[in-house]
Amino acid sequence: MSRTLHGVAAALAVLLASSTAAFAQDPSGKLVVVTSFPKDLTSAFQQAFQKAYPKVTLEVLNRNTNAGVKYLQETASNNGTDLFWASAPDAFEVLKGANLLQAYKPKVEGIPEKVGAYPINDPEGMYAGFAASGYGIMWNSRYMKANELPAPKEWSDLAKPVYYDHVAISAPSRSGTTHLTIETILQGEGWEKGWRTNKEIAGNYRTITERSFGVPDGVNSGSFGIGIVIDFFALSSQASGFPVEFVYPTVTTIVPANIGIVKNAPNKAAAETFVDFILSPQGQEVLLQPAIRRLPVNPATYAKAPADYPNPFKDTSLGSQVNFDVEVSQARYNVVDALFDQLITFQLDGLKAATRAIHQADAALAKKPNDKGKALLAEARDLVAVMPVTAQEAADPQLAGAFTVERKSATDAVPERQAQVEQKWAAFAKDNYAAARKKAEEALALAR
């Protein structure tokens, strides 16, 4: 009995000695990553990484971006996560603002400052870009053929009557990538015009999905024809064999997808190793796999890519039109989400009815022109486009305060409650859409 015990103790001692020895040279132990990336991407990196560093056990926790941010915030008091790994830079900005990340300067050389007009790394080093993605339009070619639809090229194409009830998007409040798409249009075209475009496209929406993947999923299966998506969704679907195509509109941003080390990471050494690994040539090549299809941030990697692979470091038209301003985006992040939800997502029926009436009046007026009708139609369009808040108001911290509960002391004044603000906007949209529909119907009557 005692001999067995001795044996066990000896074995334990050897084990302990060897593990401490390993720790000195090589990272080891459990590495916990919270990510919004699909399994295809994470497991490819996981395999490559574990091959290079077999002593680290990589634990991948799948959350969508917003839920991931929420999770890190809720668990900050007793943090067990080492890395946060997701697309949207805004999400990292939120974490940075909440002081939940820690700085690290990757050891890898040869990564440029910018991709398109966008800086690859956070200036303060809180997070690093590892792959670039652009936003664009994806469609199902069988669906387009069956419904005799032309291929779209620009965002404004999606506002055309022919696409009515064929387009889909995910809600920006649910998907960090969609938020960037919307914000890109707003920054590219300006607040008023940008929202006009957004709402005109929205009038053609068939559905607004709850998850980012809901859009490519629907396009792939043919539930709807056209989706507004991040490029890799379309590229990987294509690579999987789905009859889908993708185009980058002129107004797009090439934005890096990022990785950041969480403050008080339990396994900081392994976390740093992982960051360096995914930026290394070995890691960057993983991005070229058909099921992943993201744009490497290391220009050298493109040498190994297929011929038609988009290269933002060569093709200067990609993403250089808009100079994406992260600070502007950050200041109105919640407001843009809430506006989109209240004016579009939850008023989609009213918006679609108005849009349909406008399309019909437009078609009728084209055949039988009528000045009064045209004026009415213009009024209807303006009623749809009008916003309850200006760009200045949207960036006002007072308003943003309604959406955050940084209640530092009990006496801090919060001007309005979120639910109140939302109800105001919703009522605004509902009334305007109803009025727009009425005007468009009047215009139609005049053209008969």
Add this chain to the structure above:
Amino acid sequence: MTSLALTRESIARVRPGPAVAAVLIALFLLLFLVVPVVQVIFVAFQDKTTGAFTLINFADFFRNDLFMRSFWNSFYVSAMSVVVASALALPLAYLTTRFEFRGAVLIQSLGIIPLIMPPFIGAVAMQLLFGRNGTVNLLLRDHFGISIPFMEGLNGVIFVQSIHYFPFILINLSASLKNIDRAMEESAQNLGCHGFRLFRRIVFPLAMPGYVAGASLVFIKVFDDLGTPLLLNVNDMLAPQAYLRISSIGIADPMGYVISVVLIVCSLLALWVSALAMKGKDYATVQRGGGGLARRRMKPLELVAAYAVVLLILVLVLAPHIGLTLLSFATIWSFSPFPDAFTMKHYGTVFLESGQYITNTLLYASLAALLDVVIGTAIAYLVLRSKLPGRQWLDYIAMAALAVPGVVLGIGYLRSFYDVPMPFTGQPLSGFWLILVFALAIRRLPYALRACTAALQQVSNSLEEAAENLGATKLRTISRVVVPLMSGGILAGFVTSFATAAVELSATIMLVHSQSDAPLAYGLYVYMQSAAGRGPGAALGVFAVVIVGLGTYLSHVIIERGRRERGQDH
């Protein structure tokens, strides 16, 4: 002398055994149900600025168009799901209980098949088959130029939910029908009533307790369900609104919690209304004669019609499974009635990875179900046989779990257990996989409790008294007489808890802290998030259905064998 007698009497009145059991169960319920839920709903009553108690958030709720619309949509969808589920369940229950029908076994399996498929996976498959550009509509459009909006907006939710949850009505209604004294029906015939009138005026009203129990369960489940509307992109319903609010918009925005409270209150209301509907109608007489209704042979034409109805329902019920199976073998399935080609490779992909998921699922679901039947039996015994004061409350609180949406429970657990470090490792307690088992056990406890209570009600008190009279202690009596006699009901409770816990997602998704601890439902969810992952995801889904189905079937076989051995053949 008198004082001695008094002490003895009071000891006899409150035995230590039941009291200890009751306290333990109460502690469990308090820790894993009451505290987490209170943690969540507490926020709903807090002023956002001052943290003081307020009802302003509820005023906001009722003043908000979107929330009110969501509320009515949820109500409409739940009510319509009850209607459609009834339309599916009624003919089946009627056929099996009124006729000599060979398809009865088929119908019995119909009663469990939908439950062993995670509803969100079902929604994916149903979208492929019945969506606007799904198989059915593509074929209809090609051949007849029409399409049917099965899956448009709220229709889709109603369609998927009623197919998933109709077994609740079927099972309860059939049980109720079987318990009706044959004379009840014959006396009505004797007075000149027959056919459908007989069913409507006598048979159905007598089966009302079962129907109401099943229907209220369907109503509550649909009202609380999150996965299906989310997957169908229907956001303007209450459960999705709560989830969207809590998981994304403004971290501590109270509205998500307000909606949670509204969800809980509505579910409790539904339970209360169903109890009220049954009040004052003593159905005890129903079971006097027992023996079930007279069954008659069907005429050939009736037989054809019956099989047509059963087959139609069978096809509908199996549609998610058919869709899932097709998807799991499909190479590409895009805007076409059927996949372009078939392949086995998805199974190869998941085969290596699914082991962990499957082991976890079997471990969690069976532990949770075991916990459920132990606690269920204990509560049933305490409530029916002990004289402990307040024992009824154990039942009430355990049943209240029915009214707590999975998301609310998940968030409550995160809030309650995150800051509690585990002994030795120092990891947060909420990350410990056993917490997930507790969450599943709490979620499924009501099913097991009802099954155990029903089983104990059928064990006559005198059987127990006989054992005690022959010198057995209370504990020995319970273990040697009561539990063996209850075993049918206990196993039925185990099966229901096991099967439904194995496919649960809403609480799971909040509580999984590492992939190695993740169950199947979580794996499915992750797979379904990518273009390349749909095939393997579907293959994993097929594994899930087969494994849960096998588990359920095995327990069923064990129940039946046990029952036959004890000669309780009925």
Add this chain to the structure above:
Amino acid sequence: MNHQFSPTSLAAGMESVGVRIDGVDLSYGSHRVLKDIHLDIKPGEFFAFLGPSGCGKTTLLRLIAGFNTAQRGAVTIGGRDISGLPAHKRDVGMVFQSYALWPHMTVRRNVAFGLEERRVPRAEIERRVDAALDLVGLKHLADRRPSQLSGGQQQRVALARTIVIEPKVLLLDEPLSNLDAKLRVQMRQELLSLQRKLGLTTIFVTHDQEEANTICDRIAVMEDGIVQQVGTPQELYDHPANLFVAGFLGTANVLEGQVRAVDGGTVFVMGGGVAIPLPRGVEPGAEGKLMFRPQNLFIRQDGGEPRDGHVRLVGVVRHREFLGASIRYAVDIGGQQVQVDAPHQAGDALLPTDTPITLDLAADKARFLRR
């Protein structure tokens, strides 16, 4: 109970009809439950099917109601063959053993049910329901639920529910078996008086001979799917057709022996040489047994000669039961046991067991039964 009988409302238009059962055969699989039954029940008669459980009496009743189908034979009510009619068209009212009151309806709705099914106008329904409830004395409980009533009250509701439709025949399936002993006696009198008032042909199924004897005009005694004998209670008791009927109605002493010829007739000779004269028609050597009632034996401890027409038997008291009005002794005579009833007066001494005893049998009361 306050019976307000109103002939205009209930009995009006009710014409008593007879029930004929002609050669009915019924089997479940290979098991023959009813074997060639022939019965003729007269209009207005209170008729009983009496027999032990499993004898087929309930099956026969359910056959009349239309819940069982015979393989052969016919049932006619008032001259009309109803064999092919479904249960709901037969117009025979049945009161079930469990009463089968619907718990989801009030007493009033229960009673109104049959009339509603017959599309009787609403006003008339209310009037007739009131009358029926009045008849059974439950008008004040009309709005209660069945579960709020006592067993006797439930029984009356079941009765009211059945008679309100003015059925051609009333069928009662062990209607008193769920009541306690005292209530049973009261209810059977009420049943009888109700039946007499309505003049309704009634068939009553029971296993209790006392119940059948006290209220029925005629009884069909059944055993093993066969009608053993039909007759008034007195006929059955006094002249049982066979040993089964003799034993089922009252207590019977049955003795073994041989039939032998003697001067001027035949005698039944028991072990020990005692011979009991038999009536004409029993041929010597016939197989059978001698049956007589306990009250046909008289204890003669005075040593006098047997009276005229009596036969002397000698035995030993084995056992005794004190019944109050009488004492029943079990006496061993020559290896066979008989029961003797001795009237009892206060203060009389009881014979101890093992007392040798002399008994006289009234020979003309004894019956020779072949089976």
